Amino acid sequence: MKLFYCLLLFVTPAVFAQKNIQGKVTDHKGNALPGANVFLKGTYDGGTTDANGIFAFQTSESDTATLAASYVGFEVFEKKINLKEGIPAMTIKLEELANELNTVVITAGAFEASDEKRMAMLKPLDIVTTAGAAADITGAMQFLPGAQRVGEQEGLFVRGGSGQETKIVIDGMIVQNPFFSSLPDVQSRGRFNPFMFKGTSFSTGGYSAQYGQALSSVLLLNTTDKISNNGLGISLNLANAGLNYDYASKNQSVSAVVYYGNLRPLFKLVKQNVEWIHAPEFKGSSLTYRWKPTKNGVLKVYGMYSDSHLSMDSKDPFSDSGKMRLVLKNNNAFTTSTYTDSWADGRWTINSGLSYSRNKDNMTYDGANFDRFDERTQARIVLTRLLTGNNTVLFGAEAHAINIGNGVNGTLYRLKDRYAAAFVESEIYITRALAGRVGIRSEYSSVISRANVAPRLSFAYKTGRYSQISLAAGQFYQNPDYRYLYLNKSLKYERADHLILNYQIIKNQRTFRVETFYKNYAQLVREFTGQKYDADPYRFPWGTTTNGGDGYARGFDFFWRDQKSIKNLDYWVTYSFVDSKRLFQQFEQSATPTFISNHNISLITKKWFEKAKTNLSATYAFTSGRPYYNPNNEEFLKDRTPAVHNVSIQASKLQSIKGNLVIFYATVDNILNTRNVFTYRYTPDGKTRYAVGPQSYRSFFVGMQIMLSKKAKVEKDDF
């Protein structure tokens, strides 16, 4: 029995040898860190720091031990201590881990909508809940800083750039026909449903070497990787009816969409400024398949087809009747498949894609044939290597085969372009507060048999916990408008040089951002006809052409968003200023192009009513007057249209009907019924002018989306 006690004495820890360990835990600036875990490694002995960062605990260890301190968001601290001697109180300084708050992000020229990134200024949901955007992606982008609104044309006009200078990119692949076929003086909608995308990045310039062929901007859209709603959805509104079906299993999912649209009912209700002979009628379908073959790999295949038919009498100052009858039948197909994967613990990532698009417009103007045809096949691969300290280097290549055809009054013009590009880019963190991105892109285009090399550079420096400044610069090349290339294949690339300086502060759900820029245009195409300036926007450029043009755009823009001050109210204000002149196209002297408006202001508010489950949104947009060509004015493009004002509201309400989720929405555009004018056109004799305005003034739209059996996953045997 004695022996047993003896043994017990051996095995129980030596209680009599308790030692005190105490001290303080702070960050590197000396601020106390309450709640830090301080302990001796390999033992249970330790404690948590109090509100003043003070810790104190006892240990029975009597030899050397490793003292460790850990705190959420900080690097673990470890130190060997000798317990034989008395331990004086110590101060432990912890280093913060890299996180989104303490690490700089390169932001000059980028405006992101993302769920995943906390620094994003917009959420994907913002696109569909903004009044005046008509649930259209580019519609929403028009309210962002740096964008100019041009009411009678589709496209994104960024910082003095034309609509053609912005490329829309889905999962890295250029979209050849992002908008429904362009019509005279009618803004066409985008072809893509905003719900397809998990993230959107709108560049106002200085963008990455990964992209090219855009003098002003790229709009990057990333499709969702998975779906969460199994089941059938129905959408019904004044313009179309559609069905969508989603099915997901563990590693695969399929989404299918079919729709039929006809604008006749809407046009019966809303007075049109356009004389429709056949209101736009369209049908389409899309199919998406996603597969996760490995832990990190995702294969996405997307295919869509749509066709549309319409006919209108558009105002034409150049014809005797003042009208021109347009008949348009369009077929469009777009398929893209992308594969992304990563391996070696994420140190290597691959992004690859293959895409084909085909578009055909059977079009007649007053019976004369103006068919358009284009197809683009493209392949792309990007490899990214993650290095230590968050540094990355990526390299990639892309190749495109583009065929374009244009019928002009019975003559068919054809163009073939084989385009290839390669790029390398590295993101370097010099410190957590200072980062740089250096890239270079090289392109070759067979139609003009020319190559180019374009450097890109960005820096960002964190000036405070919530603020940073960034700088971006680079060269951007784009092929001349293909209509010039039909007749002259010796033209060079058009070029733009960007310089952007940005300051932003994001704190407590409030964002302030200011950006200033200078953009230099060079090698722009000039056309010499030997005749008077022809303002017809649909003329075919038949004159001789050179790359003798140039120009500039400079300005600044502000963005302020506040989601905090008033509960459930979110508002943002943007102001963009641009001053720009160019010598290009048929210009005989440098002048401000017609698509430039010096001032653009938008005020967007959203309020969520919890009880009524209703989101109410209102938008005010102001666009200052734009230049227009007046043949009676001695000075070229000196006249300005009146400013454009638009107030629109949108309400959406969620309701459960027999267990199915239903979203009702209603919008009123131009609620004040302002008679906006976008531009003026003159008859050839210069005596009469026509105002070109919106398709309709005050207009409304209502619709609903029903999600049937949203909880399709709750099966009978669950109960």
Add this chain to the structure above:
Amino acid sequence: MKKLFTIALLFVFATGMAWAQNEKYTQAMGDGIKALNGIDRSQPDPKSLVDIANRFERIAAAEPKEWLPKYYAAYANVLLGFVAPTLNEKDQYLDKANALLKEAEGIAGKPNDELEVLKAYQSQIHLAADPMNRWQADGEKFQGFLQSAKSINAENPRIYYLEGSSLFFTPEEYGGGKKVAKPMLEKAQQKFSAFKPETSIHPDWGKMETEWMLSQTN
């Protein structure tokens, strides 16, 4: 004889050491779990939660072969992800919970229903931190983890508790609500009454919450 005695002594000594260590582990875990259960669920005190999370982390550091300390540390961090005041702090705790769960998975070595359940719980709290923007991605994850928990052990009552609580807190407009949640919570209750944790320190939470929610559905 003397030699034999020494060997026997050594043997007793060694097993005694092991036994004492084991006892100490169970004791420390038990104390931690008791502290965790002592937290007021309607108004958890973040300071005590941090202290509890730290305690489990210390045990985890000392017992690198046990997954349970990491599990409980992760659990406490998920609760912190619920009570922390700002989105940024919530996310830091939830990220930490995620990291601990990954480590616990590595230690457990094989698929474990409790870890899957906790991953689902983590997704649920992550969703709750910013529901407007996260319901889609996190809702998907939540369902996925519960599915895989079910495929490992369909008798785990916490699966049904989480499913029930998710319905309970989902607005009726989105197909949730107290009424819809009731049958699922009843199922959880039934599973809880049949459930016996493997040991006194294995996961055994959720019963109290299920009963509270059920009391609200009437």
